[in-house]
Amino acid sequence: MNRYDIVFIGHLGTGTIVPFEGSPFVERGSPVLFAAIASSCLGKRIAAVTKISESKEYLLEPLKTAGIDLFVQPGEITQYRVVFPTANIDERQSFLIKGGGHFAISDIPPFEPCLIHGCFMGVREFQLDLMRALKARGFRLSVDMQGFVLQADDETGAVRLKDVPEKKEILGMAHFVKLDAVEAQTLTGADVLQDQADILEDWGSSETIITSSEGVLARSKGKTTFVKFTNRSTRGRMGRGDTVMGSYLARRLDHSVEDSLRFAAALTSIKMESTGPFRGSLDNIIERMGVPFPC
Numbered sequence: 001m002n003r004y005d006i007v008f009i010g011h012l013g014t015g016t017i018v019p020f021e022g023s024p025f026v027e028r029g030s031p032v033l034f035a036a037i038a039s040s041c042l043g044k045r046i047a048a049v050t051k052i053s054e055s056k057e058y059l060l061e062p063l064k065t066a067g068i069d070l071f072v073q074p075g076e077i078t079q080y081r082v083v084f085p086t087a088n089i090d091e092r093q094s095f096l097i098k099g100g101g102h103f104a105i106s107d108i109p110p111f112e113p114c115l116i117h118g119c120f121m122g123v124r125e126f127q128l129d130l131m132r133a134l135k136a137r138g139f140r141l142s143v144d145m146q147g148f149v150l151q152a153d154d155e156t157g158a159v160r161l162k163d164v165p166e167k168k169e170i171l172g173m174a175h176f177v178k179l180d181a182v183e184a185q186t187l188t189g190a191d192v193l194q195d196q197a198d199i200l201e202d203w204g205s206s207e208t209i210i211t212s213s214e215g216v217l218a219r220s221k222g223k224t225t226f227v228k229f230t231n232r233s234t235r236g237r238m239g240r241g242d243t244v245m246g247s248y249l250a251r252r253l254d255h256s257v258e259d260s261l262r263f264a265a266a267l268t269s270i271k272m273e274s275t276g277p278f279r280g281s282l283d284n285i286i287e288r289m290g291v292p293f294p295c
Contacts, residue, residue, distance in 0.1 A: 233274075263285060270288055
């Protein structure tokens, strides 16, 4: 059986990004790409499970360069368009141009039970079925609630935020839960990060990570930690939460919540200063961990 510290599951994709100020640009990126690469700088055993067609295999190169083991099956990538209508980078309008289908338990290679992070983009019923099957096989689960909360209109492709009836079951199955402030508000009805974290914990979330434009919050065992981002640019805003989660999970394997959050915030701050996945070094991260929030 294949043995890894963390396995990431999800589609690769390309997106047209329309910033509030500046020209639109095309970015190669998806949750699995941003998260897996962010986790790869700590020497852990990392793998990614994805689907892709032969014509799009060039999208795998950043993952290969990062030393991530790939388990690839034939399939389609996801294509999307994201518009930032205001200077508030937490506010965005997303459109699904083409979906990539879904993952089933039969798509998962024979891994020894480990931590699996689901970077899903698709029909929530299939995602939930896969989580249940993985849990039954003894895997520890980390889930990105974005894949459940964001649902695309079948006709227009417009992505809307929707509550998730099964949210308490999902929270109860996962060891780690990732959301941004807007997604957390959709689920809880609260607009303050601390309140959102309290509610999610009451509903069964063991360890919750919530990102916002200011920074990232972690809630675990009744204790809340918040760390500010130190980025000087938001050009690389896409993939913020995925980068936080990938780096946090890798660090969290052998560090405290507080240290892991500081590490993730520093790495993500560097990533947000340019487009694409994280391309810095471990030294860059450690140095940034000591940098105060810019005036």
